[in-house]
Amino acid sequence: xxxxxxxxxxxxxxxxxxxxxxxxxxxxxxxxxxxxxxxxxxxxxxxxxxxxxxxxxxxxxxxxxxxxxxxxxxxxxxxxxxxxxxxxxxxxxxxxxxxxxxxxxxxxxxxxxxxxxxxxxxxxxxxxxxxxxxxxxxxxxxxxxxxxxxxxxxxxxxx
Amino acid sequence: xxxxxxxxxxxxxxxxxxxxxxxxxxxxxxxxxxxxxxxxxxxxxxxxxxxxxxxxxxxxxxxxxxxxxxxxxxxxxxxxxxxxxxxxxxxxxxxxxxxxxxxxxxxxxxxxxxxxxxxxxxxxxxxxxxxxxxxxxxxxxxxxxxxxxxxxxxxxxxx
Numbered sequence: 001x002x003x004x005x006x007x008x009x010x011x012x013x014x015x016x017x018x019x020x021x022x023x024x025x026x027x028x029x030x031x032x033x034x035x036x037x038x039x040x041x042x043x044x045x046x047x048x049x050x051x052x053x054x055x056x057x058x059x060x061x062x063x064x065x066x067x068x069x070x071x072x073x074x075x076x077x078x079x080x081x082x083x084x085x086x087x088x089x090x091x092x093x094x095x096x097x098x099x100x101x102x103x104x105x106x107x108x109x110x111x112x113x114x115x116x117x118x119x120x121x122x123x124x125x126x127x128x129x130x131x132x133x134x135x136x137x138x139x140x141x142x143x144x145x146x147x148x149x150x151x152x153x154x155x156x157x158x159x
Numbered sequence: 160x161x162x163x164x165x166x167x168x169x170x171x172x173x174x175x176x177x178x179x180x181x182x183x184x185x186x187x188x189x190x191x192x193x194x195x196x197x198x199x200x201x202x203x204x205x206x207x208x209x210x211x212x213x214x215x216x217x218x219x220x221x222x223x224x225x226x227x228x229x230x231x232x233x234x235x236x237x238x239x240x241x242x243x244x245x246x247x248x249x250x251x252x253x254x255x256x257x258x259x260x261x262x263x264x265x266x267x268x269x270x271x272x273x274x275x276x277x278x279x280x281x282x283x284x285x286x287x288x289x290x291x292x293x294x295x296x297x298x299x300x301x302x303x304x305x306x307x308x309x310x311x312x313x314x315x316x317x318x
Binding site for chain 2: 041042090099
């Protein structure tokens with residue numbers, strides 16, 4: 001089972017692919033970011049996300065996806081991020097990937113046991129889980145790993 | 160010059176096509192709505208918008224498009240509408256349609272001369288412009304006509 005984790009964004013969108021080989025042993029297959037240039041028209045930027053995310057899915061072949069829910073209070077650029085997230089959801093649908101959505105507190109709870117954990121605690125949990133000696137970079141990719149890992153834990157809990 | 164006007168929405172998206180035959184003589188070519196079912200998964204709904212909007216553009220052949228800007232204070236379902244709007248902008252880009260974006264006050268100003276006009280005033284202006292005896296239905300299509308008409312006026316003012 002390969003899970004695609006996605007951290008929504010317009011300028012920078014994080015993605016990560018985590019494999020569950022056996023229950024409780026996730027493996028970090030790949031991670032990175034899709035970036036769009038701020039000076040480009042919005043339509044071009046959304047099309048870049050559409051094309052690049054299709055490419056990632058075609059190349060890395062996930063079985064399912066997990067994506068962060070958006071919250072009003074979290075960001076000033078909510079409309080821009082939501083528009084990008086709409087295109088991301090379209091691609092996941094076109095690739096027929098079953099989807100889980102998690103709020104930031106749900107991700108924190110799954111990884112650290114506390115829904116109000118800070119970013120540092122979440123990073124530490126990700127590093128511990130995969131035996132990493134330093135936090136994955138950039139931050140948007142690290143967030144995507146946390147989201148994919150939440151998907152692993154939740155699927156394992158359900159199964 | 161055929162202008163596609165779009166009123167963003169997830170459950171109901173309004174569209175309208177207005178032709179400018181000669182300066183100052185707009186003709187209402189077509190209008191309607193794209194609807195998605197509330198009980199469907201979000202990905203399916205966004206894909207319906209993607210497919211249906213591509214179909215409208217392929218069928219009616221607009222030369223350019225005008226779409227409403229989103230405002231925080233206007234709607235509780237801002238994230239849902241913004242996600243749908245992202246898919247709409249993607250389609251317009253894929254169809255290579257030049258795009259104008261207008262805020263609600265800009266639309267009211269263009270059609271009635273007052274940025275704080277109410278919905279009834281805007282409807283009356285649309286009816287007068289096209290010699291209609293009753294308001295176009297449904298409301299989302301009427302809003303799309305107002306947006307297309309604003310695009311006509313602005314283009315004519317620029318040209």
